[in-house]
Amino acid sequence: MSVAKLGVGLQYNPELIGWFPFRDQPLDLLEILFDSVMAPLDGPGLLSARGAALLDSVSRLFPLTGHSNYGGDFGFDDLASTPAVRRHVPLARRLGVPWVSDHCFYSDSSWSDVWSSPLQFSDIEAVRVAERARALQEFYGVPLGHENAAYYRVCPGSTLSEAEFLARVVELSGTYLHLDLHNLYANELNHSGAGYSIAQFLDTVPLDRVISIHVAGGRWIDDQYHDLHDTEVPQPVWDLLDEVLSRSRPGAVILEYETQAILHRGTETLDHAGTTEVILADLERARRAWDRAYGDHSRRTTAIRVAA
Ligand SMILES: [Fe+2]
Structure with missing residues (x-):
């Protein structure tokens, strides 16, 4: 299955909303974080009031794609009870997204301590995760791509590399991959001593998926190097983007940017103008990389429309 080739987009991160000029940018798509717009599980609605308003202001301007972080996709709760099935799936259908990406880590209904809790990279877990992934993709009704995580420690009991595990999961489930190139970069910096290699990763996962x-x-x-999304994209990640775009044909390159980490350190204040410049410059670099790989006029906003 091939996906629509949209181009270069930006994550619609709550930390940027209210000051970043989303509406003025030639974005080929916006990536919606389902968790940031959904209604609580203990209420009747699908969207929170704020979420509905936020989507209203952009849904007619840009194609939307969906990203699921805290869906409980690969935890141990009954799949039907998870936020993924109860909120993210109906949201994806309501928004008409062409695909959904989800994060590969353990999470459950506590929602409190799940970030960077990597899955156990083992054969038995690949089978269990693949069963849930296959069922979830059927619920979504569109391709589901699993995102490689940045993690600080490997889960005890792991016998496979992350790449071997992901390759096994998509082979068994018929699902897809969402590659986070900065997560690869962070993992290589943090785990090179343990043999983590981006080159090996890219040679192992099915890049056509x-x-x-x-x-x-x-x-x-x-x-430790942290995946904080709060600086410009480093040069090695741009090099990696060129390489991956020469070996695969994804439907979008999406920039993630967040500000909370800056504010939490307390030593810096948020410079809206300067941060906007950083984001716009990175979007422009991503567009140039896309155009090098796919050619001119290959993005949604640059495609030449031929009259029928
Ligand atoms: Fe990511």
């Missing part, structure tokens, strides 16, 4: 890509920045804090 990549439906979308994330690029982002991050930074070192003490002796």
